Amino acid sequence: MRSQEAIPSINSAALSRLLAVFAALLFSVAYFAISLRFKGPGYLADEVGYLLNAAALTGDRIDGASSYHFGYSLLIAPAFLVSDNPKIIWPVVQALNAAMFGASLVALYAVGERLAPEASTIRRLGALIVCALSPIPLVMAGYAFATPAFVLVYILSVLALLEAAENKGALLAHGVLVGFLFWVHPVGAGVIVASLAAIVLVAIRSRTWVVPFCAAAIEITAVALYRLVLSPALVQWMTPAGFQPQLHYESFDLANVTPYVVWEAVIRGIGQLSYVAIGTLGFAVLGFAASLYAVFKAPRPANRAACAYMTLSLLGVVGIGALMFAATPATTRPDHWMYGRYADGAVLPLLMLGLLTTGYRRWAPLCILIPAAFVALVYITPGTSDLALSRSGLWPGLNLVNLVSFWPATLPDGTTLAAAILLGGVIAALAVMLPRWAATAVILSAFGLCAYTQLAWHHRVLTIVSKPSDLPEVVRRSWPSGSCIGLDPDLPENEAWRVNLYKFHLHDYDIRRMTLDDWQARCNGPFISSDFTDVRAGTKVATRETNSGLLLLSVFDRPITAPADIEGLYPPGSACLTSAKCFVRDVDEIVRRQHTQVGRFDGGVIRTTGTPGYLVFGPGLPFEAGRYTISLDADIAAAGKSYIDVIDGTTEIKTIAHFDLDGSATTFEFDLSEPVKSLQVRIFVDGGATMGVRGYTLSSND
Numbered sequence: 001m002r003s004q005e006a007i008p009s010i011n012s013a014a015l016s017r018l019l020a021v022f023a024a025l026l027f028s029v030a031y032f033a034i035s036l037r038f039k040g041p042g043y044l045a046d047e048v049g050y051l052l053n054a055a056a057l058t059g060d061r062i063d064g065a066s067s068y069h070f071g072y073s074l075l076i077a078p079a080f081l082v083s084d085n086p087k088i089i090w091p092v093v094q095a096l097n098a099a100m101f102g103a104s105l106v107a108l109y110a111v112g113e114r115l116a117p118e119a120s121t122i123r124r125l126g127a128l129i130v131c132a133l134s135p136i137p138l139v140m141a142g143y144a145f146a147t148p149a150f151v152l153v154y155i156l157s158v159l160a161l162l163e164a165a166e167n168k169g170a171l172l173a174h175g176v177l178v179g180f181l182f183w184v185h186p187v188g189a190g191v192i193v194a195s196l197a198a199i200v201l202v203a204i205r206s207r208t209w210v211v212p213f214c215a216a217a218i219e220i221t222a223v224a225l226y227r228l229v230l231s232p233a234l235v236q237w238m239t240p241a242g243f244q245p246q247l248h249y250e251s252f253d254l255a256n257v258t259p260y261v262v263w264e265a266v267i268r269g270i271g272q273l274s275y276v277a278i279g280t281l282g283f284a285v286l287g288f289a290a291s292l293y294a295v296f297k298a299p300r301p302a303n304r305a306a307c308a309y310m311t312l313s314l315l316g317v318v319g320i321g322a323l324m325f326a327a328t329p330a331t332t333r334p335d336h337w338m339y340g341r342y343a344d345g346a347v348l349p350l351l352m353l354g355l356l357t358t359g360y361r362r363w364a365p366l367c368i369l370i371p372a373a374f375v376a377l378v379y380i381t382p383g384t385s386d387l388a389l390s391r392s393g394l395w396p397g398l399n400l401v402n403l404v405s406f407w408p409a410t411l412p413d414g415t416t417l418a419a420a421i422l423l424g425g426v427i428a429a430l431a432v433m434l435p436r437w438a439a440t441a442v443i444l445s446a447f448g449l450c451a452y453t454q455l456a457w458h459h460r461v462l463t464i465v466s467k468p469s470d471l472p473e474v475v476r477r478s479w480p481s482g483s484c485i486g487l488d489p490d491l492p493e494n495e496a497w498r499v500n501l502y503k504f505h506l507h508d509y510d511i512r513r514m515t516l517d518d519w520q521a522r523c524n525g526p527f528i529s530s531d532f533t534d535v536r537a538g539t540k541v542a543t544r545e546t547n548s549g550l551l552l553l554s555v556f557d558r559p560i561t562a563p564a565d566i567e568g569l570y571p572p573g574s575a576c577l578t579s580a581k582c583f584v585r586d587v588d589e590i591v592r593r594q595h596t597q598v599g600r601f602d603g604g605v606i607r608t609t610g611t612p613g614y615l616v617f618g619p620g621l622p623f624e625a626g627r628y629t630i631s632l633d634a635d636i637a638a639a640g641k642s643y644i645d646v647i648d649g650t651t652e653i654k655t656i657a658h659f660d661l662d663g664s665a666t667t668f669e670f671d672l673s674e675p676v677k678s679l680q681v682r683i684f685v686d687g688g689a690t691m692g693v694r695g696y697t698l699s700s701n702d
């Protein structure tokens with residue numbers, strides 16, 4: 001019989017790490033599964049900017065230069081090597097996001113082991129699970145924002161600094177990671193400043209300067225290489241000759257930094273710290289306090305350097321973001337004053353440390369004092385009244401993706417923003433004072449409510465703003481991959497953002513701005529415009545989007561192939577393909593907008609029910625003066641005293657035209673002598689009418 005000493009056993013530390021890896025894997029799968037409901041990018045500047053960078057890095061020639069750094073794009077570029085099909089690329093991007101967050105959790109556990117070695121395995125695993133359930137990874141895995149890359153690289157840089165005491169090469173790895181953070185996002189500059197301070201601390205404590213100097217040189221070289229060589233080269237690659245790049249952000253100009261801008265940046269920075277305190281239920285504040293204490297008292301020099309790096313990194317990221325918004329015009333939206341998306345990149349290690357440490361509850365008052373200071377400073381500072389913290393109706397104008405952990409977004413809509421901020425601070429201050437089990441329950445409840453609200457917000461953005469039509473599908477069915485696609489260089493802003501979405505969906509085509517003459521002379525594909533004056537001899541409108549009005553032009557004899565069930569486009573033969581001023585309302589849209597008073601939906605038809613009233617009304621949109629035709633798609637068995645009228649207004653109504661209905665007439669013409677603000681086409685039916693309406697078209701005769 002073998003002795004007890006001879007039986008191999010698994011080291012408890014190794015087992016806990018194995019459990020952490022297993023948990024991270026499970027969470028990665030969960031992040032991916034949750035994000036799969038979102039079928040494409042929702043933010044047509046940020047997300048599309050990162051995606052187009054990734055496509056360009058794999059060789060696609062796209063007119064899509066932007067201000068977005070390409071470090072994250074490098075990490076998702078493999079998705080564009082897997083396939084050219086956006087329906088495959090997008091879930092691969094989501095899978096890569098989930099993998100980055102999963103790897104971040106593994107690294108975060110290792111950071112927790114080194115910063116709080118006295119904590120038990122159960123406690124460390126519990127803290128990891130709480131961090132994993134934070135809205136930061138849970139929500140952001142479904143977007144193509146830089147957050148997954150920033151979180152991963154930043155946590156790895158903390159871990160590398162913790163390893164630097166035993167392995168000098170780890171300090172060089174830290175330098176590489178921090179330098180790459182600037183490639184991921186410009187607020188990485190704040191992390192670089194924090195890193196340089198930590199590297200100096202390492203050098204002083206170790207009394208060696210060569211390796212720290214090399215690490216610092218790597219970071220500075222990475223910034224210079226990106227700014228002076230790599231970024232200009234990519235911008236040039238993504239900008240057609242003769243045109244300027246369409247950069248989303250203006251260059252930061254120190255000349256704009258006035259004393260008022262600095263003061264405004266201070267307020268915005270306090271706003272971001274308020275978000276951190278509220279969004280982590282105060283535990284990042286405790287982590288910040290523990291980290292600050294460790295800078296001076298930690299027994300291991302590496303821990304002192306890493307904690308200095310963590311505290312300064314958060315302040316650096318917040319400071320860079322606050323100054324950028326303060327120095328940029330037209331950034332008065334409330335979410336730009338509490339901007340959380342930048343701070344999210346550096347908050348998880350502090351949250352982990354706050355969950356693991358005890359003895360810092362005396363810092364709890366900061367959780368309410370910081371938000372209270374923010375609200376007070378906004379109220380007393382001239383020029384900030386447009387934030388409207390006291391308005392009734394909390395969320396209009398507030399972009400929740402910038403406040404992903406702001407759980408007070410679940411409060412009733414009548415709550416004022418000031419009240420939400422102050423209440424969030426009070427609850428955060430109370431949460432850190434609770435027993436650990438109760439605090440965990442509060443944190444997880446807040447995270448769950450926040451994630452639910454954020455996922456609903458994401459769905460709303462995709463449905464209302466960023467749902468693609470079948471325009472890319474028409475292009476793919478009618479022109480081979482690699483064909484030239486001309487873009488009108490003078491597209492209005494809204495249409496230009498819409499085209500951004502299609503640059504992703506058509507990334508494997510040669511998309512670039514050009515004049516109409518150049519397109520006709522040397523382009524073998526379609527031309528995207530919004531101006532009917534671009535339709536000239538030898539060309540035609542191949543298709544047109546119903547919501548945006550975007551036109552897809554082709555040469556006249558080019559056969560166009562469209563899906564059988566066209567989504568978001570006018571069908572072949574529609575009057576809207578030849579009339580600039582045109583509007584179509586079908587049954588699905590009527591039902592979705594509840595623009596029927598007495599109708600019954602019956603398989604693509606709105607039918608009368610024997611009740612008198614308006615079978616159809618709407619749309620309530622502005623129309624220009626001119627002569628118009630209503631083309632009614634309906635089956636009328638018995639009309640009775642039913643009629644169609646055209647009115648302007650909703651409360652004060654002006655009748656413009658009136659037509660009696662019968663079984664024969666399906667087109668009706670009328671004149672608008674002047675522009676109207678709220679035109680409605682109404683179909684009134686009496687109790688004896690029998691008819692079914694499939695929709696109508698309102699088109700201009702001009």
